[in-house]
Amino acid sequence: MQRRFTLLILVAMILGVIVGHLCNQGAESAEAAKEIAGYFSIVTDVFLRLIKMIIAPLVFSTLVVGIAHMEDGASVGRVGMKTMIWFIGASAVSLVMGSIMVNLLQPGVGLDLPLPDAAQHADIATGGMSLKEFITHLVPRSIAEAMANNEILQIVVFSIFVGIALTQLGEKGRLVAQFADQLAHVMLKITGYVMMSAPIAVFAAVAATVTTQGLNILTVYGKFVGSFYLSLLMLWCVLVFAGFLVLRGRITGLVRAIREPTLLSFSTASSEAAYPKTLERLEEFGVPNRIASFVLPLGYSFNLDGSMMYCTFATLFIAQAYGIELTLAQQVTMCLLLMVTSKGMAGVPRASLVVIAATLAHFNIPEAGLLLVLAVDQFLDMGRSATNVVGNSVATAVVAKWEGQLTSTRDRIVAET
Incomplete structure (x- = not known):
C-alpha cells in the first residue's frame, strides 16, 4: 500500500509537469497562463483546506492523550527540554550550512539577469515578528481563535495545560482522555479519506506551478x-547522520518510513499537508504517540x-x-539574528520571505533583491517543505530514543496483541 501511494504521487508529479508545460x-x-493555472489551483486549494480542517483537532487530541499518558508534569518538562536542545542544534546547523554553501557555490556572482532597481519594493512586509510579539503570541487569547487560524504553537500550549490537568484529575481525567x-x-480516519485525493492534488499543484512559471525559468x-x-x-545527509549517531541501524527504517510524507510535502510545497501522514508513519516506526504528538507539533514552529x-x-x-560583501562577523551576526527572528515563521504568511525581507533591511541589502527569488520561490518551497518534514521526523525519533521509548515493529505488534 505504501509503495502504491508513493508510485501514485510520482506519476502525478510527472503528469503535472507534462500537462503544465503543454x-x-x-x-x-x-x-x-495564470487563468489556466487558477483552475488547477482549485483542486490544490481544496486539498490543503481539507488538511487544515483536520490539523487543529488532530494536534489537540493526540497531544492531550500523549501528555495524559505521561507519568507527571516532570515527564513533560524532560521531554520538552530534550526536544528544544535538538531543535536549537538543528537550527544552528541549518543556518550555518546555508551560509557556508552559498559562500562556496557563489550562485549570485556573475548572475546573468537584470537586477531590480534598488529603489523598488517587493511588496512584502518586513516587520515579521519581534521577540516580544513571539513570546506573547505563544499564549492564545482564545482556543477557538487559535484553532480557527490553525495556530499550531498556541494549540500546543493549550493542549499541554489540558494534558497536565488531566493527569491530576484521576478517574475524571481518564474519562476526558478517553474522549480525546x-x-x-x-x-x-478522516485523514485516510483526505489522503485518497492526494495524488490528484499533487498533479494539480505541479501543473499550476509549471503553467505559470514554465520550465524555462529553471x-x-x-x-x-x-x-x-x-x-x-x-x-539531509547531516540530519540523517546525526540521527544515525543516536538511532544507529534503525535510521534506514526511519528514512523508508517517512518517504511518503516527504514526497507529499515536496509535491504540494506544504509541510502542513504531510503532518497527518508523518505522525502516522512515525508511530508505525515505533515512536510512541505521547512522544510523536508532542514533539512533531513543536517542530512545526x-x-x-x-x-x-x-x-x-x-x-x-x-x-x-548586488556585489555586496558581508564580513564573517556580519554573517555570524546574521545567523544569530535569524535564530531568534525565524522562530516566529510558523505564524506568518509567506514566512521565509518575510524573515528574509527583514534581514535584508537590517544589513542594508536592497529589498528589491527579493524579486530575484520570488520567480522561483515555489520551486524552492517544495525542497524546504520536504526538508522540514525530514528534520522533524529525525528529531521526533531521536527524542523517543533518548527517552528509551522507541520500540521495534515486533515489540509494537506484541504489545497490541
Whole structure:
C-alpha cells in the first residue's frame, strides 16, 4: 500500500509537469497562463483546506492523550527540554550550512539577469515578528481563535495545560482522555479519506506551478536552484547522520518510513499537508504517540530546517547579486539574528520571505533583491517543505530514543496483541 501511494504521487508529479508545460506553451499570454493555472489551483486549494480542517483537532487530541499518558508534569518538562536542545542544534546547523554553501557555490556572482532597481519594493512586509510579539503570541487569547487560524504553537500550549490537568484529575481525567483518544482516532480516519485525493492534488499543484512559471525559468535560475537543492541534499545527509549517531541501524527504517510524507510535502510545497501522514508513519516506526504528538507539533514552529537554511542562503545570494560583501562577523551576526527572528515563521504568511525581507533591511541589502527569488520561490518551497518534514521526523525519533521509548515493529505488534 505504501509503495502504491508513493508510485501514485510520482506519476502525478510527472503528469503535472507534462500537462503544465503543454498549458504554458499553449497559453497566448502570461495572463492566460495564470487563468489556466487558477483552475488547477482549485483542486490544490481544496486539498490543503481539507488538511487544515483536520490539523487543529488532530494536534489537540493526540497531544492531550500523549501528555495524559505521561507519568507527571516532570515527564513533560524532560521531554520538552530534550526536544528544544535538538531543535536549537538543528537550527544552528541549518543556518550555518546555508551560509557556508552559498559562500562556496557563489550562485549570485556573475548572475546573468537584470537586477531590480534598488529603489523598488517587493511588496512584502518586513516587520515579521519581534521577540516580544513571539513570546506573547505563544499564549492564545482564545482556543477557538487559535484553532480557527490553525495556530499550531498556541494549540500546543493549550493542549499541554489540558494534558497536565488531566493527569491530576484521576478517574475524571481518564474519562476526558478517553474522549480525546476517540477523537484522535476519528481524525485519523478522516485523514485516510483526505489522503485518497492526494495524488490528484499533487498533479494539480505541479501543473499550476509549471503553467505559470514554465520550465524555462529553471534554466534561467539553474545555478541558484541547483545550488540550493545541492545544499538541501547536504543538510539531509547531516540530519540523517546525526540521527544515525543516536538511532544507529534503525535510521534506514526511519528514512523508508517517512518517504511518503516527504514526497507529499515536496509535491504540494506544504509541510502542513504531510503532518497527518508523518505522525502516522512515525508511530508505525515505533515512536510512541505521547512522544510523536508532542514533539512533531513543536517542530512545526521551532524546527523548520529547510526554511532556516533558505533564509541565510537567499539573503547572501541577493547580497552576491548586488556585489555586496558581508564580513564573517556580519554573517555570524546574521545567523544569530535569524535564530531568534525565524522562530516566529510558523505564524506568518509567506514566512521565509518575510524573515528574509527583514534581514535584508537590517544589513542594508536592497529589498528589491527579493524579486530575484520570488520567480522561483515555489520551486524552492517544495525542497524546504520536504526538508522540514525530514528534520522533524529525525528529531521526533531521536527524542523517543533518548527517552528509551522507541520500540521495534515486533515489540509494537506484541504489545497490541
